[in-house]
Amino acid sequence: MSANTGSISTLDITRYFTVQSGINRDATPDEDVALPVDEGGPYSSFIQAYLPTLNGPIAWLPAVEAAIAASVPEEMNHDENEGQWLDADSAHNAIYFLKNTADLFPGYPSIYGTPLGDFVAEFESGAATLTSVVTPDKTLLVGVCLSNPDEQVQSIIPRGSNRLRDAVREFTKKLAEVHGEAVGSAR
Structure with missing residues (x-):
């Protein structure tokens, strides 16, 4: 609280969110914390704590990005x-x-490279395996339903496509039709 005015300052809000977002590792995001407000103020009962957290399918993204960045050599020798x-x-x-x-896939992927230097990410759900192969000029998506492993769903997304998210949604929808239920994220 600002000492002079009795109102919440930008510094107070910044300090609150910095502590609650996990930057201060002593704070636990599960605590029910109320924003320090003037209890006598007209809006004090309406202020709720907002605890920004990464949960669900995209929580893995920073670790995967770091692994990808660390896997690029200064000079590539394909041999x-x-x-x-x-x-x-x-x-x-x-x-x-x-x-x-990332939010369209069902969780943390297994990642690896190919001898040509292409990136591969495999996602598994209880219903299917989804594999993406990213090359310099396209992304190939391959899906196999566990209930029907003989039928594959494939999609090629050319580099520069302005329909990337739509293409991935359509791919997971086709895969769901083969299996009979959702296989990707709920988004």
Whole structure:
């Protein structure tokens, strides 16, 4: 609270959200915390604590982005690459792809590279396996339902597509039709 006016200052709000967002590791996001307000103020009963947290499918995104960035060598030698290194263009495109579609996939992916330096992310749900292969010029999506492993769903998204999210949604919808229930995120 501001000492002079009895109202909440920007500094108070910033300090509150900094502590509640987990930057201060001593604070626990599960605590029921009320914003420090003037109890006699007309709006004090309406102020609720907002605890911004990453939960659900995108909580893994920063770790995967860091792993992708760490997998780009200064100089790519395809003859010596066994999948541990990513081509710089594939890595850039993979980060772009995941930043724009992470919430459409069902959880944390298993990630690896190919000998050509392409990025691969495999997502599993209880109903299907979804694999994305990101290359310098396209993204290939392949899905297999556990209830019908002989029928694959595939989609190729060309680089620069302005329908990236729509294409991933359509892909998961096709996969759900093969299986008979939702296989991606609820978004």
